[in-house]
Amino acid sequence: MNALAGAPRLAVVEVTAHRPDQPAYHAKVQTLVGRVLSDARQGGWQVSRHAAADVTLAALLEATADADGIVIVGGEDLAPHFYGGQGGYEGETRHYPAADEGQIAVVRRALAEQTPLLGICRGLQVINVALGGTVDQHIGDGGIHRNAFVPIEQVLATHAVTLHDDSRLAGIHGGSTILVESAHHQAVARVGVGLVPAAVAPDGIIEALEHVSAPIIGVQWHPEAPGAAAHHLPLLLQALGEQVAAESVAA
Template identity: 55%
Template sequence: MSAARSLAVVEVTRFRAHDPAYHDYVQVLIGRTIARAEELGWQVDRVAAADLGPASLLAQTDSADAVVIMGGEDIAPEFYGGRAGYEGESAHFPSADEGQVALVLRALERGTPLLGICRGHQIINVALGGTIIQHLGDATVHKNHGAPIAEIMSSHGVELVPGSAVSDLLGAERVQVQSAHHQAIDTLGEGLVVAGRTPEGEIEAIEHTQAPIVGVQWHPEDPGAPAGQLAALLSSLERVPAGVRVAA
């Protein structure tokens, strides 16, 4: 891969005065993603969707060869037909939602490789008409509820669909992951198939049947994630999946 290839790493916002501890942890995750991408030869442009607005976000990422949409706050319910006031509801950044949805649709149209992580995985689904489970409850494997932010990640297993792009990338049909989310994909968006689930059945990985678009609900960029997992998933940005994948 040429060192000149450009990667847009897209976050929600660079400003979270309302929650500095969470913001600091997000910076660790984004920083690790950028560092690993640069090690792999990408020229990285870090972009904050809410700070730019949809039009400027699309303009700034127009020449990107690939895109990563990072984790962050809940997607505003109006983007998937949900209701406000649900349990565990976080701050919303509708401008970021709008811009990131537009990024997914443009990537689909152009065939631009795109990886979604946590919120980014959900944005892919919402952009293509899917819906979100608004709260998984507090007694789940997906998040250490009530823990300090540095201990919020939960470790659990994910069963990958044999022959899926995600399974091929990670070289396994079962992986251990780091998660910190209270929402999950419900109905799938158009053109998407399931690439991984928890043993309990929640959707943890998706991919598009035709376009080079992959999403994972977990955080391969977390310091506690298995070695090599982030690099393996970033390699999805260097290839176009061949053929149609089979849903779980």
């Protein structure tokens, strides 16, 4: 792909553009989102950025309606009522219900319209919840999935994930095991309708989901992290672009 006019349009949907009470966390999120934006542009996408909590549901859907592909990036926990859960759990973060509602609606429309979509970390949880799945609200602080009780700059942990042999992710990465960077305290519990696990961590936690028929993939790790393998995010964005091209031909 190239960046000329007529290149595919990618909508990157984040939680919010404003976290004045959490400057360190917000700065970390901006670094991660910035990597998605820059790698997408280098890959030839026309990129737009949308903060789901900062606009109405209707405005978010209108702003992303002409996107050829979508990336839902990381952020805070989803509000529990979206998956039938209760608040007050260990490690609970601030919630942005408007962002949850908007991103869930974006996923459901992408499924209905067969729009290629990639979810990263929280984005995986949004995909799962949008399709009827649930969330393990706190997987503990002593595992491999994040460095707990450290400054936000050090929270990302490195660990292996095993990609299922028949998954699209295995084809994208050209192998069955990769090292990833993650920073999550929640995980997939019940898998949503139409989704199948595509990767698993050594402790058995689901690390990726794929839709059985729609071009939708979610990964629990952060391919956009500074310490992640440099080729992981470009590979995922390239695969998204290939799905866009395939959907265009099919149409």
